[in-house]
Amino acid sequence: MAAAATFDFTRRLRLVSDRDVDRLREHFLAPAEAFDAESLGDRLLFPLEMSWFYGEPIWHELSEAQRLMLNRLTFCQSYFSTAVAEAATNTLNFQAALQTLIREDPEVALYMAREVVEETTHIQSFLIVIRKVLAHYGLDLDALRRANVSLSLSERYVQAHSLAGWLRGNLDFYYFTRFPLNVNQKTVERCTIDEPDMHDGVRAILKAHAIDEARHMQMSRATGKVALARMGVLRTPGCIAFAHFAARIYIGRHAKDGALQRGTRTNTLALVGVPAARAAQAYAEWRDRKNQPEDPPLVRAGRRYYVRQMFEYVDELDVSPRLRAYMKRVIGAGYADVAGDFAGRGESALDFPELTRS
Numbered sequence: 001m002a003a004a005a006t007f008d009f010t011r012r013l014r015l016v017s018d019r020d021v022d023r024l025r026e027h028f029l030a031p032a033e034a035f036d037a038e039s040l041g042d043r044l045l046f047p048l049e050m051s052w053f054y055g056e057p058i059w060h061e062l063s064e065a066q067r068l069m070l071n072r073l074t075f076c077q078s079y080f081s082t083a084v085a086e087a088a089t090n091t092l093n094f095q096a097a098l099q100t101l102i103r104e105d106p107e108v109a110l111y112m113a114r115e116v117v118e119e120t121t122h123i124q125s126f127l128i129v130i131r132k133v134l135a136h137y138g139l140d141l142d143a144l145r146r147a148n149v150s151l152s153l154s155e156r157y158v159q160a161h162s163l164a165g166w167l168r169g170n171l172d173f174y175y176f177t178r179f180p181l182n183v184n185q186k187t188v189e190r191c192t193i194d195e196p197d198m199h200d201g202v203r204a205i206l207k208a209h210a211i212d213e214a215r216h217m218q219m220s221r222a223t224g225k226v227a228l229a230r231m232g233v234l235r236t237p238g239c240i241a242f243a244h245f246a247a248r249i250y251i252g253r254h255a256k257d258g259a260l261q262r263g264t265r266t267n268t269l270a271l272v273g274v275p276a277a278r279a280a281q282a283y284a285e286w287r288d289r290k291n292q293p294e295d296p297p298l299v300r301a302g303r304r305y306y307v308r309q310m311f312e313y314v315d316e317l318d319v320s321p322r323l324r325a326y327m328k329r330v331i332g333a334g335y336a337d338v339a340g341d342f343a344g345r346g347e348s349a350l351d352f353p354e355l356t357r358s
């Protein structure tokens with residue numbers, strides 16, 4: 001185990017990044033700057049079935065224009081949350097790079113810092129597109145931020161891991177939590193890219209992003225295992241914490257939904273023009289699965305994809321069978337709607353072929 005507990009694999013990731021890093025402007029900023037919200041027409045910016053409140057009575061009460069607006073605001077909220085989460089991970093990545101530069105391998109530190117460079121361009125291009133979409137509807141970023149009360153979760157995430165990192169002298173706990181965040185983001189992004197009615201210009205940006213993030217996810221997958229190997233006596237509590245953390249990351253509706261997520265969804269519905277009381281009622285019915293006991297097929301498949309990825313990852317961890325079973329139980333309990341008999345019902349699982357850059 002000791003031989004495997006190094007970050008040497010980052011050298012290979014760095015070589016891939018070296019090939020792409022000079023084209024960040026071409027892949028992200030240029031298409032974001034070229035995006036014209038007036039070209040949206042009837043194109044979508046998010047998977048139709050993953051639009052918040054899709055298929056609910058409130059969805060059918062909205063006009064066609066309002067439904068389009070809700071789909072696009074779902075994109076804005078999702079990608080603004082992604083931008084904020086990427087800023088959060090940048091903070092921790094650079095702390096890790098600092099420690100690694102001083103005490104460990106400077107070349108590894110440079111790869112960690114490289115991810116910060118890439119994320120910064122991602123954040124910038126998302127902001128450019130989001131602002132243009134909002135302006136198309138006479139909204140500004142402040143209106144979106146006010147509605148998105150769940151953004152503070154990213155601040156808390158950084159504070160908790162910075163504190164743990166300061167106490168322990170390394171960011172191992174942070175590295176152990178990255179993989180579920182990556183898989184969650186990947187699920188939404190790949191479904192957005194695959195949405196047939198997606199706006200082509202924005203799709204191209206998200207495709208470029210998915211290619212960078214596939215590499216970041218390789219980093220997460222491998223560093224998580226290295227981090228676990230380094231935890232020593234904290235391995236078991238670390239795994240328990242991981243399972244509870246992974247069980248709380250989700251798309252669609254979730255048993256562990258919280259007040260901040262509720263606030264963001266109802267506030268966004270209000271931006272579309274729904275009165276606050278009706279928005280609160282629509283949220284409660286949606287969360288409680290009153291009208292649609294089952295999620296739309298794409299959401300269900302996305303949730304299933306996430307659980308499957310988590311279970312496979314848990315299987316790869318060097319832990320006791322008992323701890324492994326516990327971790328799967330905790331994650332499966334958060335995903336009781338899809339953790340059961342999926343194949344037996346003839347439902348197809350999501351499959352994402354590898355994306356490549358020309």
Ligand SMILES: [Fe+2]
Pocket residue numbers: 086118119122123209212213
């Ligand atoms: Fe990113």
Ligand SMILES: [Fe+2]
Pocket residue numbers: 119212213216
């Ligand atoms: Fe990333």
